[in-house]
Amino acid sequence: MSTVAFWSPLQGGSGTSAHTAVAAVTMGMDYRLKLLLAHGGMAKERVEGAFQTASYSLDHSLVTFQDHGMDALERLCLNRRLTRDNLQDYTLPLLPERVDIVQGNAKQDGTMPGYRKQLLNSICTVANQCYDLVFADAGSGKPKEGSGDQALLEAADMIIVNLNQSIEALDLFFKDGGCPDGIKDKPHIVVLGRYDKYSHCTLNNVKRRFGYKGPIHGIPYTTDFLDAWNMRSVLPYLQRSRNLNNRQPSAAFLESVRLLNKDILTQLEMTSALKLVERGA
Numbered sequence: 001m002s003t004v005a006f007w008s009p010l011q012g013g014s015g016t017s018a019h020t021a022v023a024a025v026t027m028g029m030d031y032r033l034k035l036l037l038a039h040g041g042m043a044k045e046r047v048e049g050a051f052q053t054a055s056y057s058l059d060h061s062l063v064t065f066q067d068h069g070m071d072a073l074e075r076l077c078l079n080r081r082l083t084r085d086n087l088q089d090y091t092l093p094l095l096p097e098r099v100d101i102v103q104g105n106a107k108q109d110g111t112m113p114g115y116r117k118q119l120l121n122s123i124c125t126v127a128n129q130c131y132d133l134v135f136a137d138a139g140s141g142k143p144k145e146g147s148g149d150q151a152l153l154e155a156a157d158m159i160i161v162n163l164n165q166s167i168e169a170l171d172l173f174f175k176d177g178g179c180p181d182g183i184k185d186k187p188h189i190v191v192l193g194r195y196d197k198y199s200h201c202t203l204n205n206v207k208r209r210f211g212y213k214g215p216i217h218g219i220p221y222t223t224d225f226l227d228a229w230n231m232r233s234v235l236p237y238l239q240r241s242r243n244l245n246n247r248q249p250s251a252a253f254l255e256s257v258r259l260l261n262k263d264i265l266t267q268l269e270m271t272s273a274l275k276l277v278e279r280g281a
Helices: 016-030 047-052 069-078 116-130 146-157 167-177 204-210 223-230 236-241 251-267 271-278
Strands: 002-008 035-040 094-095 097-099 133-140 158-163 190-197 215-218
Touching: 002 016, 002 116, 002 146, 016 035, 016 047, 016 094, 016 097, 016 133, 016 158, 016 190, 016 223, 016 236, 016 251, 035 047, 035 146, 047 116, 047 133, 047 223, 069 116, 116 133, 116 146, 116 236, 158 251, 167 204, 190 251, 204 215, 215 251, 223 236, 251 271
Parallel strands: 002 133, 002 158, 035 097, 035 133, 158 190, 190 215
Antiparallel strands: 094 097
8 A cells, every 4th residue: 555666866786676676576475465566667677677577478368568567557547447456457467466567668758658647646546556565666867757757756655765885876865964855755765785794884884974864774786686687587586595594695685675675564654564474474
């Protein structure tokens, strides 16, 4: 019932798409929640790069590209035919009954240029009626006026701000002791991607240097995850890595994602999901 947008002020190197994809799938595996994974870009971009979505077959004998994904949702929304009962028909399952993904648009400006912002806001509203959470990859940099990314950021109940350990990048984000317009007025969590715990730029040092009192997480670089992404096999990677012991290279990576997810649920006051896991339900 909440939309969480992952976004970065940087043009690259923050891991926004990777963090969105892995957080959504891990959330679906660990909690009794139903999630929709979406993004504001074109088909085959961003979070879609993590999965073999092309291998999924729909239940229709003849389909065209526009019969599913964001193009279809935008057209249904424009015609006032999109409902909580039919939205899932235009998504693809990643984890059955847990995580679905909606593919991006065929064109950068969407099905109806000029109306994309309004349409995506309406789609998010409907999605929150049939999913517990919507995790959205809202891209990087300043969003274009009227773009899908801008719509996702405005619709979001929480924003995950993806940075790295570059002092220059951190200075740009935290300068004047605050956040950019559109971020500072919403709950947000800062995540440092490719995090190196041996760097001088640790989480505690970042908070101390910039006087930041909000939640901050570090997600370390992991070769196994990079290889899984390149092979579009993030889902099987997470499934087989779910119960790794602490000696495995990916253990710290997965633990950092779980801590981020726990923080997201806590900030959104979804404590019932956390309690189920604590009781082993």
